[in-house]
Structures are given as C-alpha cells and as structure tokens.
Amino acid sequence: xxxxxxxxxxxxCFYVTLTVAESxxxxxxxxxxxxxxxxxxxxxESWRMNVELHNIREFQVVPEECIxxxxxxxxxxxxxxxxxxxxxxxxxYLSTSCNxxxxxxxAWIFDVDDTLLSTxxxxxxxxxxxxxxxLTALEDWMSQGKAPALxxxxxxxxxxxxxxxxxxxxxxxxxxxxxxxxxxxxxxxFSGWRSLILRDPHDELKGVxxxxxxxxxxxxxxxxxxxxxxxDQYSSIEGLPRAKRTFKLPNPLYYVS
Numbered sequence: 001x002x003x004x005x006x007x008x009x010x011x012x013c014f015y016v017t018l019t020v021a022e023s024x025x026x027x028x029x030x031x032x033x034x035x036x037x038x039x040x041x042x043x044x045e046s047w048r049m050n051v052e053l054h055n056i057r058e059f060q061v062v063p064e065e066c067i068x069x070x071x072x073x074x075x076x077x078x079x080x081x082x083x084x085x086x087x088x089x090x091x092x093y094l095s096t097s098c099n100x101x102x103x104x105x106x107a108w109i110f111d112v113d114d115t116l117l118s119t120x121x122x123x124x125x126x127x128x129x130x131x132x133x134x135l136t137a138l139e140d141w142m143s144q145g146k147a148p149a150l151x152x153x154x155x156x157x158x159x160x161x162x163x164x165x166x167x168x169x170x171x172x173x174x175x176x177x178x179x180x181x182x183x184x185x186x187x188x189x190f191s192g193w194r195s196l197i198l199r200d201p202h203d204e205l206k207g208v209x210x211x212x213x214x215x216x217x218x219x220x221x222x223x224x225x226x227x228x229x230x231x232d233q234y235s236s237i238e239g240l241p242r243a244k245r246t247f248k249l250p251n252p253l254y255y256v257s
Contacts, residue, residue, distance in 0.1 A: 044069035071128035111231035149188035213239030
C-alpha cells in the first residue's frame with residue numbers, strides 16, 4: 001500500500017512537471033532574456049525577418065503557428081511595399097552606378113517564380129508553405145500558365161529593356177515547362193527577353209545555386225557583363241562568378257538551396 005502510494009505520487013509529480021514544461025514551450029508563454037513577453041505576431045515576424053536575413057536556412061515548411069501570418073503577409077500591402085522598395089533600389093543602381101557600354105554585352109538576369117511570376121495563388125491552396133513541397137502538383141499548376149505578374153518586377157523589366165540591356169531569364173523550372181512558361185510570361189506582359197534558360201535533365205543533378213552559378217559562368221565566358229540579378233532566393237544570387245550587384249525580393253513561403 002505504502003509503495004503503491006509512493007509510486008502514485010512519483011507519477012503525479014512527473015505528470016505535473018511534464019505539463020509545466022510543455023506550457024513553458026508554448027510560444028504564447030515565451031519571454032525574451034530581459035523578460036519581454038513574446039506574442040505570436042512577434043515570433044512570426046522575427047521568423048520571417050530571419051529568413052530574409054538568411055539566418056534561417058533549409059527550412060522545409062513554414063512553422064505551423066506562422067502559416068496564417070505568412071499567408072496574411074504575402075497577400076498584404078506590406079509585401080507589395082517591401083517588394084517595391086527592392087525594385088526602387090534596382091532603379092537607383094541602374095541610374096547611378098551602371099556605366100553601360102551599349103555594345104550588346106550589357107545584361108541583367110531575372111529569376112522567374114516569385115520574381116516575375118507569382119506562385120502565391122498556388123500556395124494559397126497549400127497552406128502558404130505549411131506543407132511539404134509537392135513538385136508534381138506545383139508543376140501541374142505551372143503548366144496551366146495562369147501565374148499573375150508581379151507588377152513591381154514588370155516595371156523594372158520594362159525599365160531595363162528600355163535602357164538596352166539584354167534580359168536573360170534563368171529559372172530552376174524544368175525544360176518540359178518551357179512552352180507554358182513562355183505563354184504565361186507573354187500573357188502577363190513580359191516580352192523582349194534575350195533568352196530563357198531552364199534546367200535540362202543534366203542540370204537537375206545539381207543544386208539550384210550551382211546550376212545558376214554555372215549559367216553565369218557560361219554567360220560571362222560568352223562576354224556578357226551581368227550588371228545585376230533580381231531573385232527571390234539566395235540560391236539565385238549567390239555563388240561564383242557573381243554579378244556586379246544582386247537584389248532579393250521577399251519570400252517566406254519556401255527555401256530553395
């Protein structure tokens with residue numbers, strides 16, 4: 001009897017300790033080291049910001065508690081303002097720091113997805129990045145050619161075209177999506193690019209960063225001066241050789257390495 005009572009109290013203490021520990025890990029109960037209480041909005045905004053700062057990498061899905069926050073952000077005016085500011089910085093750079101030769105070798109590289117074409121409509125139906133990537137479903141959606149343009153990027157695209165730079169589109173989309181991609185781009189107003197480079201079966205064995213760096217190496221070997229790159233992933237702008245400047249658009253929906 002006494003032993004059983006002792007075991008019962010041991011179990012009760014363990015249960016209470018476990019319950020307290022779980023409650024302490026609830027984000028709504030967290031505090032900073034100086035005692036400031038962290039709200040769910042604080043936590044998710046901090047998570048998003050550290051994604052953009054490239055402190056958080058290789059994440060597979062958006063944290064469950066932040067799905068609603070990320071969905072609200074990518075459909076908000078703040079997302080548009082953040083993106084527009086990046087485009088404004090591109091235009092400032094073009095206007096003040098690009099000594100264009102105008103010999104047919106001045107070039108600018110654009111990524112495609114979430115740089116020119118938005119995948120937000122797709123992710124809206126897939127928990128705004130809160131579920132694992134389904135490449136088949138995503139490519140089926142891409143093949144429909146219904147992605148809307150990112151209007152701020154279209155503005156930059158036309159500005160660069162007007163300045164006489166060759167526009168080169170380098171996407172991690174696979175080659176079988178070429179026709180759908182071209183149709184989609186033309187339909188929403190993107191025209192006049194020099195080339196659209198997609199991944200062939202050999203390129204699929206490479207990481208995206210290595211693939212895009214190899215494309216730049218080839219372009220520079222052909223004599224192009226790449227004045228800038230605009231992308232939404234660090235894998236689109238990092239690696240050697242580098243462009244003279246790189247610019248990143250916000251994207252907390254997914255990570256591509």
